[in-house]
Amino acid sequence: MAVVFKRPHALKDIPMHYCPGCTHGIVHRLIAEVIDELGIEGKTVGISPVGCTYNNYEYFNCDMVQAAHGRAPAVATGVKRVNPDNIVFAYQGDGDLAAIGTAEIVHAAARGEKITVIFVNNAIYGMTSGQMAPTTLVNQVTTTTPFGRKPEIHGHPINVCELLSTLKGAVYVERVSVHDIKNIFNAKKAIKKAFKVQMANLGFSIVEVLSTCPTNWGLSPVEALKWLRDNMIPAYPLGNFKGKDLEV
Amino acid sequence: MGEKLLMKGNEVIAEAAIRAGCRFYFGYPITPQTEVMHYMAKRMPEVGGTFVQAESEIAAINMVYGAASAGGRVMTTSSSPGISLMQEGISYAACAELPLVMVNIVRCGPGLGGILPAQCDYFQSVKGGGHGDYKMVVLAPCSVQELYELTVEAFNISDRYRIITMILGDGILGQMMEAVEFRDVENIQNVEKPWAVTGTGMKREHNVITSIYIDPEVLEAHNRKLQEKYRLIEENEVRVEEYNCENADVIVVAFGTVARIVKNVIKTAEKEGIKVGLIRPVTLWPFPVKTFEKYATVPKAFLTVEMNAGQMLEDVKLAVNGKNKVDFLGRMGGMVPTQKEILDKIKELIW
Numbered sequence: 001m002a003v004v005f006k007r008p009h010a011l012k013d014i015p016m017h018y019c020p021g022c023t024h025g026i027v028h029r030l031i032a033e034v035i036d037e038l039g040i041e042g043k044t045v046g047i048s049p050v051g052c053t054y055n056n057y058e059y060f061n062c063d064m065v066q067a068a069h070g071r072a073p074a075v076a077t078g079v080k081r082v083n084p085d086n087i088v089f090a091y092q093g094d095g096d097l098a099a100i101g102t103a104e105i106v107h108a109a110a111r112g113e114k115i116t117v118i119f120v121n122n123a124i125y126g127m128t129s130g131q132m133a134p135t136t137l138v139n140q141v142t143t144t145t146p147f148g149r150k151p152e153i154h155g156h157p158i159n160v161c162e163l164l165s166t167l168k169g170a171v172y173v174e175r176v177s178v179h180d181i182k183n184i185f186n187a188k189k190a191i192k193k194a195f196k197v198q199m200a201n202l203g204f205s206i207v208e209v210l211s212t213c214p215t216n217w218g219l220s221p222v223e224a225l226k227w228l229r230d231n232m233i234p235a236y237p238l239g240n241f242k243g244k245d246l247e248v
Numbered sequence: 249m250g251e252k253l254l255m256k257g258n259e260v261i262a263e264a265a266i267r268a269g270c271r272f273y274f275g276y277p278i279t280p281q282t283e284v285m286h287y288m289a290k291r292m293p294e295v296g297g298t299f300v301q302a303e304s305e306i307a308a309i310n311m312v313y314g315a316a317s318a319g320g321r322v323m324t325t326s327s328s329p330g331i332s333l334m335q336e337g338i339s340y341a342a343c344a345e346l347p348l349v350m351v352n353i354v355r356c357g358p359g360l361g362g363i364l365p366a367q368c369d370y371f372q373s374v375k376g377g378g379h380g381d382y383k384m385v386v387l388a389p390c391s392v393q394e395l396y397e398l399t400v401e402a403f404n405i406s407d408r409y410r411i412i413t414m415i416l417g418d419g420i421l422g423q424m425m426e427a428v429e430f431r432d433v434e435n436i437q438n439v440e441k442p443w444a445v446t447g448t449g450m451k452r453e454h455n456v457i458t459s460i461y462i463d464p465e466v467l468e469a470h471n472r473k474l475q476e477k478y479r480l481i482e483e484n485e486v487r488v489e490e491y492n493c494e495n496a497d498v499i500v501v502a503f504g505t506v507a508r509i510v511k512n513v514i515k516t517a518e519k520e521g522i523k524v525g526l527i528r529p530v531t532l533w534p535f536p537v538k539t540f541e542k543y544a545t546v547p548k549a550f551l552t553v554e555m556n557a558g559q560m561l562e563d564v565k566l567a568v569n570g571k572n573k574v575d576f577l578g579r580m581g582g583m584v585p586t587q588k589e590i591l592d593k594i595k596e597l598i599w
C-alpha cells in the first residue's frame with residue numbers, strides 16, 4: 001500500500017499540547033514539511049519563543065534553543081554568527097515579537113541577519129490567558145481590554161510586515177494565513193521561500209502567519225477560522241511586502 | 249616569556265580574550281569599558297572572529313546566549329547599568345549551563361550614578377543579580393597583568409564547568425596603563441561541546457538548550473545538579489592572596505584596586521611598628537572561606553575596606569563566624585579610600 005500522507009521527518013512523533021482547533025500545530029507542520037523538502041534538517045537550528053509554543057523544541061527533530069521572551073532574534077543571531085552554515089529559524093508569537101521583543105526583531109532585520117522568522121499572529125496573548133497583544137484588533141475584547149480595544153486608550157494595532165518592510169536588511173517579507181486549505185498551501189510556499197532566501201544568503205526573511213486562538217477568543221475552532229477571515233485579514237492584508245521577485 | 253607591552257587594562261581584557269580563543273564578541277557601548285569594544289571591533293576581523301554592536305545590553309547577552317549555545321567561545325563586556333539589563337539573560341544562561349565570559353567594569357551607582365570607579369556591584373555579581381538559585385564564578389583582578397591572566401583563566405573555568413565567569417573590575421583597572429607580559433597561552437583547554445546546537449547532521453538525536461522545566465520534580469533535580477556543580481567549584485577553584493598575615497595585628501580584607509592601596513598602607517604601618525596583613529579574595533565567588541578559618545583568631549581585628557557601603561563585609565563576617573571582630577571602612581560614589589584613612593582606622597582598632 002502506498003503512503004500518500006505521513007508525518008514529516010522533521011516533526012517528532014509525540015502529541016502536541018495545543019488546544020483543539022489551535023492553528024499553531026498547522027504552522028509547525030508546514031515548517032517541518034519545508035525542512036524535509038529542502039533536505040536541511042541536519043543543519044537546521046530552531047529557536048523557541050516564550051508563548052504557547054515555548055516548548056516546541058520538543059516537537060522538532062532539528063537542534064533547538066529555547067529563548068527568553070522576545071529575544072529569539074538575538075539568540076538566532078548568536079547561533080547563526082557562530083555557524084553560518086546552519087539554517088536558523090525563530091518561531092515567535094505576537095506578544096513575543098511585537099511587544100517585549102520589538103527592539104530585537106527590528107534590529108535583526110536591520111542588520112540583515114541571515115535568519116528566518118516565522119511570526120504567528122493570533123491577535124492575543126495565548127499563553128497567559130488572553131490579554132491584549134500589540135496586534136489585537138480595534139474593538140476586540142480581551143482580558144485586559146474587557147470593553148474592547150480603544151485606540152484612544154490602548155493605542156493602535158501594529159502591522160509588523162508593513163513596518164519591517166521599510167528596512168533594507170529585510171529582503172523577504174510576506175503575510176499569509178492558515179484559515180483554509182488554499183491559504184495553507186500559500187503559507188507553505190511563503191515559508192519555503194523564506195528558508196530558501198536564507199539558504200541563498202540574501203538576508204533577513206520573515207513570514208507572518210495569521211493564526212487562531214479559539215480558547216482565548218472564546219470561539220469554536222470553526223468560528224475562529226471564520227473570525228480570522230472576516231476580521232483579521234481586513235486589518236492585516238495578505239500578500240508579499242518585499243522580495244516577491246527574488247529568484248531562489 | 250611572552251612579549252611585554254604597556255597597555256590599558258580594557259585593551260588587555262580584549263587581547264587576552266582573543267589569545268584565549270574567544271572569537272565572538274557582542275556588546276553595547278558604556279563608559280568606562282568602551283575601549284574593550286573598540287579593540288574588539290578592530291581585532292576580531294583580523295583573527296576571523298565576529299564582532300557585533302548590539303542594539304542594547306539585553307540583545308547583547310541574548311546574542312551571547314545563542315553563540316554559547318552553538319558552541320562558540322564568546323564574551324561580552326559592560327558596566328553596571330548595562331550589567332543590570334543583562335540579568336535576565338544571565339539567569340537563563342546559568343540555568344541552561346552555558347559557558348560564557350562577561351566583564352563588569354563597575355561604575356558607581358545606584359541609578360545612572362557616575363562613571364567613577366566603585367565596587368558596589370559585589371552583591372549583584374556574587375549573590376545573583378538575576379532571579380533564581382544560581383551562581384557564577386566572579387574573578388577580581390587587581391593589576392593589568394592579573395587582568396590578562398584571569399581573563400584567559402575565565403574561559404577555561406567557563407568551559408570546564410559550563411558556567412558563567414565574570415571578571416569584576418572597576419574604572420581604575422580598566423583605564424590604567426601598566427606593563428603587561430603576554431605569557432604564552434598554553435593552558436587553553438579545548439573542551440569538546442557535544443551538547444551544542446550545531447545541527448544534528450542526521451547523525452544524532454537533536455540537542456536542546458533550554459532553561460524551562462515545567463515539571464517540579466525535574467526542575468528540582470536540575471537545581472540539585474547545579475548546586476552539586478557549585479560545591480565542586482567551591483572545592484576546586486578558590487583563589488586568594490594572603491599577604492603578611494602571620495602574627496598580624498590587623499588583617500585587612502580588600503579586593504581589586506583597593507587591595508593595592510592596602511599594600512602601600514602595610515609598608516607605612518610597618519615603619520610605625522604595626523603589622524598589617526592582607527587577605528585579598530581573587531575569586532569573590534567561590535569565597536576563600538578556609539583562609540579566614542585559618543586566620544580567624546590571629547589579629548586583634550579584621551578590617552574590610554571596600555568602595556561600597558559594605559558588601560563583601562557580609563561574607564567576611566560569615567567566614568570569620570563570630571571568632572573575631574570585623575570592622576569596615578568604605579567610600580562610595582566614586583570616592584577612593586586614601587592610605588591615611590585606612591591607616592587611621594587600623595590604629596583606631598588596635599589602640
Ligand SMILES: Cc1ncc(C[n+]2csc(CCOP(=O)(O)OP(=O)(O)O)c2C)c(N)n1
Nearest residue numbers: 050051052069093094095096124125126127
Ligand atoms: C519576561 C517575561 N515577561 C512575561 C512573561 C509571561 N508571558 C509568557 S507568554 C506571554 C505572552 C505570549 O504571547 P504571544 O507571544 O502572543 O504567544 P502566544 O501564546 O499567543 O502564541 C507572556 C506575557 C514571561 N514569560 N517572561
Ligand code: SF4
Nearest residue numbers: 018019022052126213
Ligand atoms: S491558548 Fe490559544 S494559542 Fe495557545 S494553544 Fe490554546 S488556542 Fe493555541
Ligand SMILES: [Mg+2]
Nearest residue numbers: 093094124126
Ligand atoms: Mg499571540
